[in-house]
Amino acid sequence: MSLLLCVGLFVTAFIGTTWYIFQHYHRKHKNYPPGPIPWPLFGNVLQVDGKHIYISFMEWSKMYGKIMSVKLGFHRALVINDPKMAREMFGDLTFSGRPQAYFVTVLSGGCNGILVSEGSVWEAQRRFSLRHLRDFGFGKNIMQDLIMDNVQDIITWMRQEAGHPLPDLQRRLSLAVLNSLWTIISGQRYSQDDPHLKALLDSIQDGAVAITRHPFLIVAPWIRHILPTISGYTKFQKVVDKMIGFFRDTIEEHKHSMVDGEPRDFIDSYLKEMQKTKDTTSSFYKEAGERNLRAVVGDLFQGGSETTAITLTWSILFLMTHQDAQRKLQKEIDQVIGQSRSPVLKDRLRMPYTEAVILEISRMASVIPLGVFHSALVDTYFHDFYIPKGTWIWANQYAIHMDPYVWGDPENFHPERFLSKDGKSKRQCPGESLARDSLFLFITSIFQKFTAVPEPNTPIPDILDSDDGFFRGPKPFSVIMRERVLLSSPIIITVAD
Ligand code: HEM
Numbered sequence: 001m002s003l004l005l006c007v008g009l010f011v012t013a014f015i016g017t018t019w020y021i022f023q024h025y026h027r028k029h030k031n032y033p034p035g036p037i038p039w040p041l042f043g044n045v046l047q048v049d050g051k052h053i054y055i056s057f058m059e060w061s062k063m064y065g066k067i068m069s070v071k072l073g074f075h076r077a078l079v080i081n082d083p084k085m086a087r088e089m090f091g092d093l094t095f096s097g098r099p100q101a102y103f104v105t106v107l108s109g110g111c112n113g114i115l116v117s118e119g120s121v122w123e124a125q126r127r128f129s130l131r132h133l134r135d136f137g138f139g140k141n142i143m144q145d146l147i148m149d150n151v152q153d154i155i156t157w158m159r160q161e162a163g164h165p166l167p168d169l170q171r172r173l174s175l176a177v178l179n180s181l182w183t184i185i186s187g188q189r190y191s192q193d194d195p196h197l198k199a200l201l202d203s204i205q206d207g208a209v210a211i212t213r214h215p216f217l218i219v220a221p222w223i224r225h226i227l228p229t230i231s232g233y234t235k236f237q238k239v240v241d242k243m244i245g246f247f248r249d250t251i252e253e254h255k256h257s258m259v260d261g262e263p264r265d266f267i268d269s270y271l272k273e274m275q276k277t278k279d280t281t282s283s284f285y286k287e288a289g290e291r292n293l294r295a296v297v298g299d300l301f302q303g304g305s306e307t308t309a310i311t312l313t314w315s316i317l318f319l320m321t322h323q324d325a326q327r328k329l330q331k332e333i334d335q336v337i338g339q340s341r342s343p344v345l346k347d348r349l350r351m352p353y354t355e356a357v358i359l360e361i362s363r364m365a366s367v368i369p370l371g372v373f374h375s376a377l378v379d380t381y382f383h384d385f386y387i388p389k390g391t392w393i394w395a396n397q398y399a400i401h402m403d404p405y406v407w408g409d410p411e412n413f414h415p416e417r418f419l420s421k422d423g424k425s426k427r428q429c430p431g432e433s434l435a436r437d438s439l440f441l442f443i444t445s446i447f448q449k450f451t452a453v454p455e456p457n458t459p460i461p462d463i464l465d466s467d468d469g470f471f472r473g474p475k476p477f478s479v480i481m482r483e484r485v486l487l488s489s490p491i492i493i494t495v496a497d
Pocket residue numbers: 090114115116126181299300301303304305307308311367368371372373374427428429430431432434435
């Protein structure tokens with residue numbers, strides 16, 4: 001090696017190390033929350049269990065405290081492992097930003113829509129969407145009918161498969177949940193086997209996988225310029241293009257088939273709002289409007305389908321492995337609903353045990369174990385900790401849901417613990433009531449008719465273990481649904497007013 005090269009390498013290493021030490025020790029404010037020492041370039045990413053990152057954070061919080069800092073590549077991030085602090089922080093608009101990171105901007109075609117936008121765009125898009133989703137059923141009786149149509153498909157399918165292990169349970173549930181959303185957003189209802197519906201689900205699932213399979217694009221996006229294939233960039237871009245293309249095609253079809261007068265669905269309403277908008281700075285104006293519409297449609301599908309479907313799959317696993325809880329649930333169903341009619345949302349008021357089961361399933365499932373990133377909108381203080389503008393913030397929902405100080409015995413499935421109430425935050429899930437309604441109607445309808453039992457001689461997965469991507473799903477399991485009563489006539493799903 002020539003002397004010149006040696007000197008060059010030495011100088012580069014010296015400058016790099018000095019810069020790193022300066023960054024880490026001197027530019028860090030003395031009241032910045034503590035955390036593990038990050039490595040150059042990749043931060044703490046290589047120190048966590050890549051499969052269960054939230055468990056690594058939970059372990060670290062025992063050393064560094066309920067509010068701790070980590071570094072994801074060059075990004076500063078905080079992890080909140082305490083329910084009170086998380087509620088307080090996310091109830092404060094100062095922390096209602098979203099990280100404007102590379103992968104976020106690619107997924108939303110800029111910083112558009114509801115999920116990743118900020119400020120006036122977020123407010124306008126969220127307000128418009130909630131108002132117009134209500135026109136097409138959100139939070140109304142008609143939503144119950146839409147959900148029940150899809151519940152009926154699941155009951156029919158389970159009846160066909162009764163007594164045998166259920167194939168593709170999670171996919172079936174995903175298609176059923178997605179179909180209700182699809183009807184509200186784009187006006188059509190498909191059969192469960194429809195290729196269009198399947199293509200939409202594939203595209204949403206590929207999108208979710210794309211986020212988690214390529215962590216380097218999240219923490220070190222610059223790597224795509226050097227190693228586009230190895231870093232996963234080429235594949236990521238392909239998946240994202242396909243997903244955005246799907247939404248673009250759906251919107252184009254609407255533009256061609258839309259008529260004057262009443263909008264047929266959410267997309268029509270949005271297109272009409274765009275036509276009315278003359279303010280060139282509005283997020284509904286022309287090109288900006290189209291980008292936002294595509295992102296909103298993506299947010300609703302991505303936010304609403306897999307979350308609910310994975311929670312339902314966990315429900316079957318938890319109830320299959322806790323026959324006692326399943327029997328109590330069925331007893332309440334028999335007492336309040338009986339066998340002669342289908343469940344209706346009004347039944348919820350008289351079914352505290354069922355509600356407790358749903359809450360306990362949601363706690364133990366923690367389907368979005370780290371929640372969705374927030375970010376600090378200004379330099380600020382929180383519980384005497386200094387938090388610089390732009391810091392990414394995770395609420396470790398899994399740690400909160402499994403905190404022994406809060407729950408006593410968090411690893412046990414124990415619905416009775418939920419016979420009390422909880423609070424709310426500001427940047428909160430707009431689909432919460434739809435998700436709760438869906439979980440109630442699916443669970444009561446399924447367990448009204450069937451009992452879930454494990455397939456004999458097949459291993460049952462540990463319910464505390466999971467298959468993780470962006471979502472936390474159960475490990476594969478085999479379930480047999482046994483019919484509870486033999487009906488000679490086909491099931492009639494009637495929805496009372
Ligand atoms: C079990 C079901 C669900 C779970 C566990 C869930 C969870 C979450 C979480 C943790 C957030 C982040 C809130 C925050 O920023 O602090 C969120 C946001 C969001 N969810 Fe859900 N969700 C569910 C169902 C739904 C449904 C059914 C829809 C739509 C129809 C939906 C649409 C959204 C949207 C658009 C956001 C972004 C809100 C914003 O940034 O202002 N979600 N959800």
